[in-house]
Every structure is written in structure tokens, then in C-alpha cells.
Amino acid sequence: MATTRIRGGVHPRYYKGLSADLPIERAGLPKRLEIPLSQHLGLPANPVVSKGDLVQPGDLIAEAPKLISANVHSPVAGKVRGIVQKPLPGGRMCDYVEIQVDEEATEAHEWQPQEVEIDTITPEALAKLFRDAGIVGMGGATFPTDVKFSPPPNVTLDVFILNAAECEPYLTCDNRIMIEHTKEVLRGIELAHAALRFDRVIIGVEKNKPEAIKALRKAIDEFVSPVAPPFELHELDVLYPQGAEKVLIQTTTGRTVPAGKLPFDVGAIAANVQTMFALYEAAYLGKPLVDRVVTVSGAGIPQPRNVRAAIGTPVTALAEMCGGIQETTTKVVAGGPMTGTALPSLDYSVTKGFSGLLFFTNAEYPDESPCIHCGSCVDVCPMRLMPLKLAAYAKAEKFEEAKATNLMDCFECGSCAWACPSNIKIVSWIKYAKNSVRVKGI
Ligand code: SF4
Ligand code: SF4
Numbered sequence: 001m002a003t004t005r006i007r008g009g010v011h012p013r014y015y016k017g018l019s020a021d022l023p024i025e026r027a028g029l030p031k032r033l034e035i036p037l038s039q040h041l042g043l044p045a046n047p048v049v050s051k052g053d054l055v056q057p058g059d060l061i062a063e064a065p066k067l068i069s070a071n072v073h074s075p076v077a078g079k080v081r082g083i084v085q086k087p088l089p090g091g092r093m094c095d096y097v098e099i100q101v102d103e104e105a106t107e108a109h110e111w112q113p114q115e116v117e118i119d120t121i122t123p124e125a126l127a128k129l130f131r132d133a134g135i136v137g138m139g140g141a142t143f144p145t146d147v148k149f150s151p152p153p154n155v156t157l158d159v160f161i162l163n164a165a166e167c168e169p170y171l172t173c174d175n176r177i178m179i180e181h182t183k184e185v186l187r188g189i190e191l192a193h194a195a196l197r198f199d200r201v202i203i204g205v206e207k208n209k210p211e212a213i214k215a216l217r218k219a220i221d222e223f224v225s226p227v228a229p230p231f232e233l234h235e236l237d238v239l240y241p242q243g244a245e246k247v248l249i250q251t252t253t254g255r256t257v258p259a260g261k262l263p264f265d266v267g268a269i270a271a272n273v274q275t276m277f278a279l280y281e282a283a284y285l286g287k288p289l290v291d292r293v294v295t296v297s298g299a300g301i302p303q304p305r306n307v308r309a310a311i312g313t314p315v316t317a318l319a320e321m322c323g324g325i326q327e328t329t330t331k332v333v334a335g336g337p338m339t340g341t342a343l344p345s346l347d348y349s350v351t352k353g354f355s356g357l358l359f360f361t362n363a364e365y366p367d368e369s370p371c372i373h374c375g376s377c378v379d380v381c382p383m384r385l386m387p388l389k390l391a392a393y394a395k396a397e398k399f400e401e402a403k404a405t406n407l408m409d410c411f412e413c414g415s416c417a418w419a420c421p422s423n424i425k426i427v428s429w430i431k432y433a434k435n436s437v438r439v440k441g442i
Contacts (some may be wrong), residue, residue, distance in 0.1 A: 008382040009239040009247075010415045012169050012338070014208065018297050018304040020172040024180055026108055026308050027321055029076060029101050033312030034086070035061065038094040039351040040136040041143045042068030047097060053080045057109035058288055061097050064131065070144045070352075071134035075290035075310035076109070077102040089334045089341040089348055090431075096349075099312065108310065111285035118194050119226045123150065126195035133282035134289045134352075139163055139174075139243070139272030140335050142353040145279075148271070149192065151264050160198045161252055161270040162189060164205040164212070165236055165243030168336025171356045173293040174273040176306045178205070178212035181277055182219040184284075186231075188276030191283055193229040196269075201229040204252045208238045240338065241413035245270050247382055259383075259409045274355075289352055296322045300329030300359030313350045315343070318357055331365040333358040338414030339427070368423045377416035377426060383409050387416035391426045394433035399442055402433045410434070 038044035045062035055061060055074040062072040074097075081098040088094045131146035151157050162185070166174040178185060193201055203220075205213055213235060220231045234252050236242050246257045248270055255266040263269055274292060281287040290311055297304035302323030309318060315332070319325050325332075325346075333340040334348065336356050350357075377387035385406055393402035410430050417426040436442075 008380045008415060009241060010380050010418050011238070012240055012418050014169045015297070016170065016172050016175070016208065018170065019295055019306055020175055022176075022305055024176050024293055024306045024308050027310070027313055027318060029105055029107065029310060030313055030317040031101055032081070032314075033076065033078070033099045033101060033310060034096045034314065034349045035072060035074075035099065035312035036086075036088055036094045036096050036349070036351055037062045037072055038088065038092070039072070039142060039311070039353060040070040041141070042066075042070070044094060045069055045072045047083055047095065049080045049097060051080055051082045054078075055080060055099060058286075058290065064134070064144070068144055068147055070136050071132065071288070072097070073134055073288040073290050074099060075312065077105045086347070088351075089343055108291065108308075111281070111287040113284060114286050116191070116283050118190060121191060121194045123195045126192060129191070129282055130279065132288070133278065135275060135278045135282060136289070136352050137272055138274035138278065138292060138352060138355070140339060140353050140355055141245075145271065145275060148269065149196070151269075155264050155267070157196055157264070157267055157269050158199040159253055159268045160189065160192060160196070160201045161248060161268060162201075162203040162276060163243055163245065163248055163270045163272045164203055165248060166209070166273070167206055167238075167240045167243040168338050168356070170297045170358055171295045171336050173295045173306050173355055175209050175212050177273050177277055177293060178209070179215050182215040183223075184280040185273055185277050186219055186223055186229075187284065188278070188280035190225050190227060190229050191279055192271075192276070194227040197227075199230070200232060200253075202232045202234055202252045204234045204236050204248050206236045206238050206242055240418070241382065241415060244382070244411055244413050246411065259406070292350065292352060292354065294318065294350060294354055295356045297356065298359040299361045299364055300326045300332075302326065309350045311350055311352060315346050315348045315350070315357060318350070319346070319359070325359055326361070328361045329359045330362045331360040333360065337364075338418060339412055342428075366423045368425060371422055371424060374421060376419040376421065380415040380419045382413065382415065383411065385410055387426045387430070390433065391424060391429040394429035397436070399433055399436045399440065403437050403442055407433055407437065
């Protein structure tokens with residue numbers, strides 16, 4: 001299938017071989033889960049449990065208050081120890097529900113299959129399914145999916161795109177799901193198609209995932225459905241940030257989402273592999289979003305893996321499962337190396353948007369030195385921005401100037417930082433400036 005080539009972009013070293021061929025393993029249940037109530041964009045969920053309450057797997061522990069928010073559920077049987085305030089990765093403070101896991105519960109709960117009448121599902125029923133299950137964009141954006149899949153009345157969506165690019169180095173969790181749960185991902189897409197009836201259903205996957213492409217081709221060929229999603233498999237060039245939503249839409253459809261606009265505005269909607277897998281599980285197993293697959297990798301961990309972990313599992317428990325943290329580790333990142341967030345300590349837990357847990361040594365994540373004005377960051381920016389200027393404005397706290405230099409059009413892909421010979425953490429500075437613009441109401 002022909003694709004449009006993006007402007008800019010980079011070819012980082014991918015290091016996907018560290019974990020790409022390893023089957024998903026289940027993380028054991030830790031003694032205690034710490035579950036943040038703001039794992040999504042929008043308002044935090046409101047707790048509906050208190051200290052001492054007993055919970056069962058799938059019980060609602062915090063309810064979405066308004067339109068843009070997401071429910072939170074317990075992955076386990078256990079007892080609520082309390083609700084505490086702690087920072088999220090990125091620094092914002094948040095309430096966490098602490099659950100003491102039942103001593104009898106040593107493995108993840110087995111969910112029971114249920115019937116789905118696929119050809120009667122409505123857009124409202126789809127949105128309710130997403131909302132009740134607390135599903136958010138699991139590629140890292142964490143936008144509540146009930147809102148994403150509820151277009152305004154004046155909008156016609158004609159294209160669905162499965163974002164299967166997984167273009168971040170190191171990350172292979174979506175790749176493994178495409179290989180091991182191919183049919184389930186397609187069934188999730190079928191549900192969305194049944195409700196919204198797209199003209200095109202595109203699966204965009206980078207060419208560096210041959211096993212996933214083979215599995216998808218076979219599953220599409222064998223797929224029998226009363227609503228017959230019109231699947232198209234697009235094999236994409238390996239080029240970062242191919243999986244950025246606006247880039248993917250342009251590459252697969254030729255449509256440009258203008259600055260400040262949403263995919264809705266060009267009739268498109270895109271969702272990540274794990275998001276559609278979560279939709280399948282919500283519909284066919286009655287399972288809310290209580291776990292996810294995380295790629296644990298990097299030179300600072302002896303046994304990289306893809307681990308299916310309960311939401312709220314401590315970072316330290318995942319590290320132990322992968323052989324423990326090497327002394328040479330200098331940086332721990334939640335998410336991918338290009339767009340992820342450096343963790344200031346290990347006192348964090350797995351959230352719905354936690355695609356990776358990466359342990360880096362100084363060789364992979366060196367200290368920064370002064371800008372030499374080489375222009376490399378400008379050359380690779382897919383949004384035609386001036387990353388060096390944005391970083392300089394952020395450092396000088398000149399947020400109005402940064403905003404006037406199109407700061408808010410940056411989608412934080414990290415290409416500029418990767419290309420920078422001075423290892424300047426440009427994206428961290430841009431994130432800081434964007435946050436300041438929002439907080440100060442500039
Ligand atoms: S400025 Fe933003 S959009 Fe441009 S390369 Fe850097 S992170 Fe990507
Ligand atoms: S790539 Fe780095 S060193 Fe070169 S101009 Fe941009 S910020 Fe400066």
C-alpha cells in the first residue's frame with residue numbers, strides 16, 4: 001500500500017532486539033499496589049473507596065467525574081490501606097489508592113468470556129464500553145477513549161487507523177501483542193467499526209516488525225465478521241516519529257491535520273494496539289483496564305522483557321523480575337526514550353500509559369553541553385519548528401516568546417533531542433515551557 005513520506009524524522013538506533021522476540025510474561029502480584037487516580041488527560045477520578053474497604057478484581061475504586069476523565073478499577077482482591085498523595089512521573093501531585101493484595105491472590109484474576117452481539121452495537125454503546133472500563137489511549141497519550149470515539153454531531157469520521165507503528169526505540173510491547181493477540185486486536189477494531197462504520201480501516205505498522213506483519217496478514221485473511229471491517233495493512237518506512245498521530249494520519253491517508261486541529265477535523269481517528277486490545281477484553285471478558293504490557297529494557301537491566309503487570313505494580317517489582325538494576329544505571333525512564341519521562345526516584349508504579357520502563361547507563365543517556373548552533377534539531381523537526389529557540393526560551397523562562405514561536409505545535413516527538421550533538425534535553429525544556437504556558441494562562 002502506497003504511503004506518503006514525512007518531512008524530517010530521524011533514524012535512531014532501535015535496540016528492539018533486546019526484547020522483540022521474547023513472549024509476554026505475567027508479572028507476579030506484589031504485596032501492595034499503588035494506583036494513581038490521574039492516569040489520563042483531564043480531571044482526576046474521584047475515589048469511591050476508603051481505608052479498610054475490601055475490593056475484588058474489577059471493582060470500581062475511583063469514578064470519572066465529568067466528560068474528560070477515566071474510571072479506575074482494582075486489579076486484585078485486597079484491602080484498601082488508604083489514600084495518599086504522591087507525585088506522578090512528571091512531578092504533578094496526585095491521590096493514590098493503596099491496596100494490600102490478598103495473601104491468597106498470587107496470580108492475576110482469570111476473566112470469564114461473555115457473548116457480544118457485534119452487529120447491534122451503537123456509537124453510544126461503544127462510548128459506554130470505553131468509559132465503564134476506564135480505557136484511555138495506551139500509546140502514552142492517555143486521552144480517555146470514550147471522548148475520542150464520540151465525534152461532535154457535525155463531524156463524519158470515515159477512516160480508522162490502528163497505530164501499530166511503535167516507532168520508539170526499545171519498545172516492543174505492541175509488537176508482542178500483535179503477534180500473540182492478533183485476532184483479539186482485530187476484534188477490538190471490529191467493535192469500533194460496528195459502531196461507527198468507517199469507509200477505511202487502516203493498520204499502520206513499521207516494516208521492522210515482520211513477524212507482526214505476517215500475523216496480521218494471516219488474521220485479516222481469515223477474519224469472518226458480520227460487519228466486515230475493510231482492513232488495509234500499510235507497511236510503513238522505519239522512520240521516527242512515524243507513530244506520532246498526525247504523522248501517521250498524513251502517511252497513511254495523505255491528509256494533513258492543521259496546527260491546532262484534531263484528527264476529527266480531517267475525518268480520521270487513530271488508536272493504539274493496546275487500546276484496541278483493551279476494548280476487546282472489556283467487551284468479550286467484561287474486564288476493565290486493570291493491567292497492561294510494559295517493555296522493561298535498557299543496558300541497566302540484565303534481563304529485558306515484556307511484562308504484563310497490574311496497574312499500580314511498583315517499578316521496583318518489575319525491575320526485580322528482570323534481574324535487578326545494574327550499578328551502572330544512571331537514568332530510569334517511564335515510556336520510550338524519545339517521549340518518555342525521566343523518573344527522579346524509583347518510588348513510582350505502573351500506570352495505564354506506561355509503555356516502557358527503561359534503565360539507561362551514561363553511554364545511552366549522556367549529560368548535556370552548550371548549544372553549538374549546528375541546526376540539526378531544525379532539520380529533523382517534522383513540524384518545522386525551531387527547537388533550539390524553544391529550548392533557549394524555556395531555559396530563560398521567556399514563555400510568551402516561546403508561545404509566539406509556535407511552542408504549542410510541538411508534539412514532543414523527541415527527534416530534535418535525539419539529533420542534538422550537545423545532548424540537550426530539548427523536549428524536557430519544551431514540556432516545561434508548555435506546562436508553564438498552561439499554568440500561567442499565557
Ligand atoms: S520541536 Fe517538538 S515536534 Fe519538533 S522535533 Fe522537537 S519534539 Fe519533535
Ligand atoms: S541540535 Fe543541539 S547543538 Fe545543534 S542547534 Fe539544535 S540545540 Fe543547538
